[in-house]
Amino acid sequence: MSSENEFVDFSNSGISVSVGVDIVDIERIKRMMNRWGSRFADRCFTSYELRTCRNKTSSL
Numbered sequence: 001m002s003s004e005n006e007f008v009d010f011s012n013s014g015i016s017v018s019v020g021v022d023i024v025d026i027e028r029i030k031r032m033m034n035r036w037g038s039r040f041a042d043r044c045f046t047s048y049e050l051r052t053c054r055n056k057t058s059s060l
Contacts (some may be wrong), residue, residue, distance in 0.1 A: 010017050032040050041050060 045053070
């Protein structure tokens with residue numbers, strides 16, 4: 001059993017380990033974006049996330 005101070009180092013493994021939040025209510029986010037526009041997006045997303053989303057087409 002490992003102690004709480006130990007962790008697995010994935011830095012050289014090629015494995016990407018991330019922590020994030022999944023948005024469940026897409027329609028609510030859509031309404032917020034329509035109402036508040038970039039003010040909402042700038043407060044909720046990083047500049048990297050905004051660039052990534054703006055460069056993608058909708059997949060649904």
